[in-house]
Amino acid sequence: MISSIDLFGCDKFATLPSSISRNKRLRVLRLGNTKLERLPSSITALENLECLDLHWCSKLIELPEGIGNLKKLVVLNLQGCGKLQGIPKGIGQITRLETLGLFVMGEDDENYAHISELENINKISRELTIHGIRHCMDPDVAHKECLKQKTNLQSLTLIFASDVGVNSESHLDGLEPPPGIENLKIVRYSGQESPQWMRMFRFRLLCEMELSDFPKLE
Known part of the structure; x- marks a missing residue:
């Protein structure tokens, strides 16, 4: 199976299929500078994912609940995601994280970290x-x-x-x-x-x- 996917700069790319979760060996997923607004909730099943690069996804509104399940993440790059409404609860479970870039305090304390x-x-x-x-x-x-x-x-x-x-x-x-x-x-x-x-x-x-x-x- 593929261990790395790099779609950085694909400016027409707007939807990540939920079937991405089938690739259990995926370690690197680079989606920066695309038109993504949301990620499928199934992405939280990628238990071996170490890098999720979303920097300069200027249309990104939210991250899926359960993002804290990605405990092997070292990179969750949110730099430049200016429309992000908040960080989901559970982010504190990703203790290996070295790159974050942006932490947004959402208005809804029940759903956001x-x-x-x-x-x-x-x-x-x-x-x-x-x-x-x-x-x-x-x-x-x-x-x-x-x-x-x-x-x-x-x-x-x-x-x-x-x-x-x-x-x-x-x-x-x-x-x-x-x-x-x-x-x-x-x-x-x-x-x-x-x-x-x-x-x-x-x-x-x-x-x-x-x-x-x-x-x-x-």
């Missing part, structure tokens, strides 16, 4: 964007180091939800970057009080920091 699921994925490296962060997150996140221990992470972008009230209570301590971060970008933070790490973080290796759309920055 909470940011605390990132706590168990400590091998993430290179770049990560977290989009749609709510100021009033679960207070338990304040006691978790969801990002701090990801020492292979070089670039981090935190984008806050645009419709969050400015009076929302802040429980954002779990978003403290690792001390070796080189590039940090924080967008659209309108909370009354910044998290403690934002005020006290020691930028030892930081090369570039950008604060964008901070209405209360003094």
Whole structure:
């Protein structure tokens, strides 16, 4: 059976057949820069899949439930998937993951993963964007180091939800970057009080920091 399929850049490719699940030996599936909007739920049966590359799938809306079943995944590249509505619950089960690129906090907490699921994925490296962060997150996140221990992470972008009230209570301590971060970008933070790490973080290796759309920055 085929172990690798590369359809990157096939700009007319819009549907992945559900029969893809028959190829149990598939290890690499590259679908980046295509017109895919969804993946068939059957893809979660590819238990040997190590690489699912979806970067720059600009029309991708959602990932299938059960994505956490793909426990051998090392690459789940979602960089540039700007229309993605959220990450399904269970992403935290993919503890081998090294490349993610994008984590979207969906508006529906019942179906989408909470940011605390990132706590168990400590091998993430290179770049990560977290989009749609709510100021009033679960207070338990304040006691978790969801990002701090990801020492292979070089670039981090935190984008806050645009419709969050400015009076929302802040429980954002779990978003403290690792001390070796080189590039940090924080967008659209309108909370009354910044998290403690934002005020006290020691930028030892930081090369570039950008604060964008901070209405209360003094």
